[in-house]
Amino acid sequence: DQQVKQNSPSLSVQEGRISILNCDYTNSMFDYFLWYKKYPAEGPTFLISISSIKDKNEDGRFTVFLNKSAKHLSLHIVPSQPGDSAVYFCAGAAGNMLTFGGGTRLMVKP
Amino acid sequence: GAVVSQHPSRVICKSGTSVKIECRSLDFQATTMFWYRQFPKQSLMLMATSNEGSKATYEQGVEKDKFLINHASLTLSTLTVTSAHPEDSSFYICRRISNQPQHFGDGTRLSIL
Numbered sequence: 001d002q003q004v005k006q007n008s009p010s011l012s013v014q015e016g017r018i019s020i021l022n023c024d025y026t027n028s029m030f031d032y033f034l035w036y037k038k039y040p041a042e043g044p045t046f047l048i049s050i051s052s053i054k055d056k057n058e059d060g061r062f063t064v065f066l067n068k069s070a071k072h073l074s075l076h077i078v079p080s081q082p083g084d085s086a087v088y089f090c091a092g093a094a095g096n097m098l099t100f101g102g103g104t105r106l107m108v109k110p
Numbered sequence: 111g112a113v114v115s116q117h118p119s120r121v122i123c124k125s126g127t128s129v130k131i132e133c134r135s136l137d138f139q140a141t142t143m144f145w146y147r148q149f150p151k152q153s154l155m156l157m158a159t160s161n162e163g164s165k166a167t168y169e170q171g172v173e174k175d176k177f178l179i180n181h182a183s184l185t186l187s188t189l190t191v192t193s194a195h196p197e198d199s200s201f202y203i204c205r206r207i208s209n210q211p212q213h214f215g216d217g218t219r220l221s222i223l
Binding site: 009041042043044045046089096097098100101102103 | 116153155203207213216
């Protein structure tokens with residue numbers, strides 16, 4: 001049973017445009033959500049998080065939106081840059097336990 | 111700077127070898143560490159939870175005799191892959207609990223020939 005799903009395995013975006021990465025979850029016990037960026041052969045790097053009591057959190061070029069009724073969250077990156085090319089994982093957190101989605105590979109073309 | 115140090119970053123060894131991976135908390139004591147495994151193009155799967163001074167808790171399907179976890183001090187947790195075989199080749203990552211649970215090690219790429 002996949003509690004966190006990222007249905008798009010890959011996404012290609014032109015530099016300067018907006019990248020939107022989506023994530024769906026089923027576990028109502030998650031109390032916050034996180035997005036991580038991962039390069040090959042490296043550990044995940046934390047990007048941004050959002051508490052389950054909020055619907056939006058913004059940090060620079062990164063904004064995360066949470067729709068609790070739809071059990072859906074999304075990460076917006078604007079403007080996208082070639083250095084943003086990586087695999088992005090969303091994760092649901094219940095206490096100290098994280099459950100990860102399968103990841104979305106973002107490719108930002110110059 | 112890094113707050114979680116994982117070593118080695120890459121290991122290539124023959125089948126049957128046992129491999130030890132270390133995960134150190136650099137800035138404060140960590141009573142709990144998590145060990146994950148990632149297959150190519152797949153998500154990070156939790157293998158086990160390492161608890162200082164007590165036995166690790168393993169996720170369903172993870173062989174505890176195959177993946178030995180030791181958390182003997184508050185700053186060091188180790189994962190030993192015993193008698194490794196090619197199917198154990200993977201990317202292993204540790205994570206430390208902190209105020210925000212975002213502190214991962216840089217991972218260990220294990221390749222068994």
